[in-house]
Amino acid sequence: MESAEIVELCKRHTLWNWSSRNAVNPLPIARAEGVYLYTPDGDRILDFNSQLMSVNIGHGHPKVRAAMKAAVDTLIYAYPGSATEVRARLASKLASLMPGDLNTFFFTLGGAEANENAIKLARLKTGRHKILSRYRSYHGATNLCMQMTGDPRRWANEPGSPGFVRVMDPQPYTFSFGDTEEEQTENNLRYLREVIEYEGPHTIAAMIIETVTGTNGVLPPPKGYLQGLRALLDEHVILLICDEVMAGWGRTGKLMAFQHGDILPDIVTMAKGMTSSYIPLGCVAMRDHVAEHFRENVFWGGLTYNSHPLCLATALAVIEVFEEEGLVEKAAALQPLIRREMRKLQDRHPCVMAWRNIGAFGMVDIQNAQGELISGYNAMHPKMSELAGFFRKEGLFTFVRWSHFMVNPPLCITEEQLLEGFDIVDRGLQAVFEGGRV
Numbered sequence: 502m503e504s505a506e507i508v509e510l511c512k513r514h515t516l517w518n519w520s521s522r523n524a525v526n527p528l529p530i531a532r533a534e535g536v537y538l539y540t541p542d543g544d545r546i547l548d549f550n551s552q553l554m555s556v557n558i559g560h561g562h563p564k565v566r567a568a569m570k571a572a573v574d575t576l577i578y579a580y581p582g583s584a585t586e587v588r589a590r591l592a593s594k595l596a597s598l599m600p601g602d603l604n605t606f607f608f609t610l611g612g613a614e615a616n617e618n619a620i621k622l623a624r625l626k627t628g629r630h631k632i633l634s635r636y637r638s639y640h641g642a643t644n645l646c647m648q649m650t651g652d653p654r655r656w657a658n659e660p661g662s663p664g665f666v667r668v669m670d671p672q673p674y675t676f677s678f679g680d681t682e683e684e685q686t687e688n689n690l691r692y693l694r695e696v697i698e699y700e701g702p703h704t705i706a707a708m709i710i711e712t713v714t715g716t717n718g719v720l721p722p723p724k725g726y727l728q729g730l731r732a733l734l735d736e737h738v739i740l741l742i743c744d745e746v747m748a749g750w751g752r753t754g755k756l757m758a759f760q761h762g763d764i765l766p767d768i769v770t771m772a773k774g775m776t777s778s779y780i781p782l783g784c785v786a787m788r789d790h791v792a793e794h795f796r797e798n799v800f801w802g803g804l805t806y807n808s809h810p811l812c813l814a815t816a817l818a819v820i821e822v823f824e825e826e827g828l829v830e831k832a833a834a835l836q837p838l839i840r841r842e843m844r845k846l847q848d849r850h851p852c853v854m855a856w857r858n859i860g861a862f863g864m865v866d867i868q869n870a871q872g873e874l875i876s877g878y879n880a881m882h883p884k885m886s887e888l889a890g891f892f893r894k895e896g897l898f899t900f901v902r903w904s905h906f907m908v909n910p911p912l913c914i915t916e917e918q919l920l921e922g923f924d925i926v927d928r929g930l931q932a933v934f935e936g937g938r939v
C-alpha cells in the first residue's frame with residue numbers, strides 16, 4: 502500500500518490515543534532500523550523520542566529478532582499457571598539485576614496493568630485503601646491509573662474510583678516550593694507530612710511517584726527528595742511505589758531511576774524499555790517483605806497473559822543487548838553530550854527558556870516575550886505546532902507538547918546521529934522564532 506492509502510484506512514477504521522479522529526495526522530511508518538524510521542515512500546526519519554520513550558535499544562535489533570523467532574519455534578504461549586524455563590530465567594535474571602531485595606516479579610502486558618497490580622499488592626499487603634500520587638504525573642489509561650494520574654488526561658475519566666489523593670509535586674508547573682533544590686524538598690515534604698496527617702496515615706496504603714517525571718516535564722527529583730520521601734513514608738508504614746515505566750531501563754543513565762537517589766522502593770513498576778517495546782510486557786517488582794505476605798495470603802489478581810513466554814523471551818534478549826552493548830553506561834555518557842547541545846540551543850535562541858536532561862531523557866522549554874512558558878497548562882501555542890510541523894518535514898520524530906519538546910533518543914544513538922537531530926532542532930527554532938520570542 503502507498504502512504505496515503507495506509508493513512509486513510511487507519512483513520513477510517515481505528516481510534517487514536519488521546520485524540521479525536523479528525524485531529525490526527527499520523528506518520529506512515531513502513532519499517533525501522535537502529536535510530537531511523539522509514540516511510541513507505543522511503544523517507545528516513547530520525548527517531549529522537551524512541552517512539553513512546555520506549556525503544557531504548559533502537560529499532561529492529563537482529564539479536565532480539567532472532568531470539569523472538571526462536572521463541573516462536575519453542576513455546577509461544579503457556580497458561581499463567583505453568584512453570585516455564587523462560588519464566589525461571591527472566592525472573593532470576595531480574596532478581597540479580599534489581600538492587601536490594603527486589604526479588605519477586607509479576608508480569609503484565611504493559612505499564613498500566615503493572616500499576617493496577619502494584620496498587621492491588623499494596624492494598625492487600627497493608628489492609629489500607631488510599632493511594633497518594635502527584636499532579637504532574639501519568640500512570641496509564643485504565644480506570645485506577647487515570648485516578649492516580651495528575652495531568653489533564655484524567656479529567657474526562659472522572660469521576661473514578663474513590664481512595665485516590667493527589668498532591669503537589671516538589672516542582673509544580675508555576676508555583677514554587679523554594680529557590681533551591683534543598684528548599685523545594687524540605688517545603689514539599691513538610692506539606693506532604695500535613696496531607697498525610699489530614700488523610701489519616703492508617704488509611705494510606707502507598708504513594709506512587711514517577712521517579713523522574715516523564716511527559717509532564719522530565720523532572721528529576723530535587724536533592725534529598727527521594728531519601729526524605731522514603732523516610733516520611735517509612736515513619737507511617739506507607740509503601741513507596743516507583744513507576745519506572747518511562748524512566749527505567751537505562752533511560753536516565755542507571756538501570757532504574759531510583760538508583761540515583763540511593764533508596765529502595767517497596768514496589769517498582771516497569772514496561773516500555775524492558776522489551777524495548779518489541780512486544781508488550783510490563784512487570785511489578787516487589788521487595789521480600791511484600792512478596793512474603795503472599796506466601797500464605799492469596800494474590801487476588803490474574804491475567805491471561807501473565808508471564809507470556811514470547812514476551813519474556815523478548816525481554817531476556819533485550820537484557821542481553823543492554824549488557825553486551827553497555828547501554829545503561831551509554832545513556833549516562835549521552836548526558837553531557839545532550840547537555841552541551843541544549844546549552845548551545847539556549848545560547849543561540851532567545852526563545853529557549855530552560856532545558857534539562859538526565860541520561861538520554863531530556864526536555865527543552867520555550868518562552869514567550871514576557872519570559873513565561875509560551876503555552877499555558879494543557880495548551881499548545883500555534884508556534885509550537887509550527888515547530889512540530891518543521892521537525893516532521895525535516896525528518897525528525899519527537900514529542901512536542903504544550904511549551905516543550907523532548908529529546909529521548911534510543912540509547913544506542915551515536916554522537917553524529919545526535920548532532921544530526923540537534924541540527925534539525927536548531928534550524929527549526931530559527932525558522933519558527935527567527936532569533937526572537939513571540
Ligand SMILES: Cc1ncc(COP(=O)(O)O)c(C=O)c1O
Nearest residue numbers: 611612613639640641746747772
Ligand atoms: C510513567 C508511566 N507509567 C505508566 C504508563 C502506562 O504504560 P502503558 O501505556 O504501557 O499502559 C506510561 C505510559 O506512557 C508511563 O509513561
